[in-house]
Amino acid sequence: MNSRSRYVWAYIMIAPTLLGTVLFWSWPAFYSIYLSFLKSENFGMVNHWVGLANYEKLFKDKEFWKNLGNTLYYMVLFVPLTLVFSTFFAVLLNAKIRGLSAYRVIFFLPQVTMPAAAAMVWVVLFARDYGFINYLLGTHVAWISDTRFAMFALVIVGVWGAIGLNMLLILAGLQGIPKALYEAASIDGAVRFRKFRYITLPLLTPTLFFTTIVLMIGATQVFDSIYLLIGKTNVALPEVRSLVYAYYQNSFVYYDQNYGAAIVDMLLVINLILTGLQFAFQKKWVTYD
């Protein structure tokens, strides 16, 4: 085969994924940027070009800054907690114990549970008067409708749902670490914690790097738990409202797709910056062997 027909074949092979990506991700993304410069009427059938007016409104909107703060606060709580718990369980499940696959399935279950169904259960667990969590802690807290606690309730549900997949990714990373290294360390007299600190953790950093990026992007897009757990008549909503929730409200509830588009475009910029920073700093802590 000459090199040219090899290229052709390569493109044919990636075509289905590429088409899907362009059609369902890139095109809507560019379209939303276009939308943010318009003022639409009549469900988007009539459009006027308004330039940067939507962004002007956005930067002056106190609610936008509050929502941005909420989103970042959620991320700062959610990402480290998920990483720590996922790594912890992955290390435990990397051992040879009885019923290993059963445990792996149990920890992975939240991942395959429908978020909406899980949220219903969490609403009951968090309830103030008869909720199991208050019963367990001996408290009497309105977890999801008290402005002081609602964010923590969201983070708990978020972490619970995210552990499964990330644990699996980290577990795969763990199993890629050669056994010989541990044997050598044992001969040198290293104990368990030192092995974890000087072998496992450094060799796991590429996996952790990947999961951190994915988790951060995922955290900035938090929506369903707010929609399902908090709800629109909740007094705590302004304290937990994320950018994506604000986008949903503006686009689909207030019928202002243009302002909604401006919000998600800002989110896109924020995510690009966050990911860019990650790549810039990865030399400092990620070890590729």
Added chain:
Amino acid sequence: MAFRKKAWLSGVGMTVAAALALTGCGSNDSNGGNASSTTNNAAGGNAASASKENVTLTYTIWDQLQQPAMEAIGKEFTAENPNIKVKVEVIPWNDYWTKMSAAAPAGTLPDVFWMHSGQFVKYASGKFLEPITDKVQAGEINMDDYAANLGSIYQLDGQNYAIPKDFDTIGLAYNKELFDQAGVPYPDDTWDYAKLAEAAKQLSQPDKGIYGFAAKMDTQGGYWNDMLANGGSIISADGTKSGYDDPASIEALQARYQMILDKASPSHQQMTDTDSTEMFKSGKIAMIFEGDWRTTDIDGSDIIKGKWNWAPLPKGKAKRGDIINGLGNVMSASGKHKDEAWQFLKFLGSKRAAEITAQMGAAIPAFKDTQAAWVQSKPQLNLQVFIDQAADATPYPAGTKAYPVWFPKESEIMAQAWGGKISIEEGAKQVAAMMNQAIADNK
């Protein structure tokens, strides 16, 4: 937990709607203009016999409780018109308008669907609904057949767009058992708001989690009735100014909120955890305002069945406040089978369809003199209060382009007041300012 149930169904609906919205963006140019040209429906009257093509119409509604009745109507229609089948599709209220707003520009609105007075203007002015004016003028349908001038809700610029389906008013549901235990006489048409507040205190046992009244943060089924009864208003009669900052409105809102402070009602937080009507269904609330459409739902609770009844709303300083709203059946302007859709729409507006609606207890039919069958559908309950209150009720404050904008924001602001973050007066004033802005922006 009905509210939460709806919420999770919404999760699924949202995804669909988002997908629709995205695909809709690309193809929004073709369906805009064709709606205004009223299609030639000279054959409309006997179209069913003219074309024998097999057609399935989609009829979309938002209330699952009414699905059996709507399907029964569809079946009877198919019996008369064997070539036209009707598929009833339910989209829960929380997602209904999200989905419709995506379907409208994409040209994929259902053939026939339920319309709400609050959303009507947006869809009619956008030419997404098929006008039925010529059919009304041709005498195919008589708008005088419907009670309380309901047909006028769905008129815009002299055009008719909907056939009235039903109407609804608000009543006071009460738990007889809790009244008996406290030795308080049942509510009747002599009650005023002072009596309601007094009885609510007598009936409350906060330590047992039992409350006399659910002072919920709700509009149509809540404080809008209070505001009207107290001489306030929701919006000025010409729709140009909010009535939330009227002192009489604020006083009514404060009186309702006072019942929470008096522990005669659960707190807003408690009612966020558990929907207040669900609390009533489990026997924890002695009195609650609700719409007649919740009758079947409430009566379906084993805990309260046989132990509750309806009474009229209490009288206020000015009058007995009550919101009346009527749903309409409309057809899409871009439907593929408009002749058949019109046949079905006409049947939905017929006396026979009203009778089925009434007998199955689905809703109060709009067709005159068919309401008695609805009242009789549950003889153990005093359903007559809803018919009696319709006479001097206030129409639902919709009918403007601004309504869909201010309505969702209203609940967000009022949630801050009901949750104790801002005062009731502050909340009401913020709502008024927001509404006036929305009215100015959407002239």
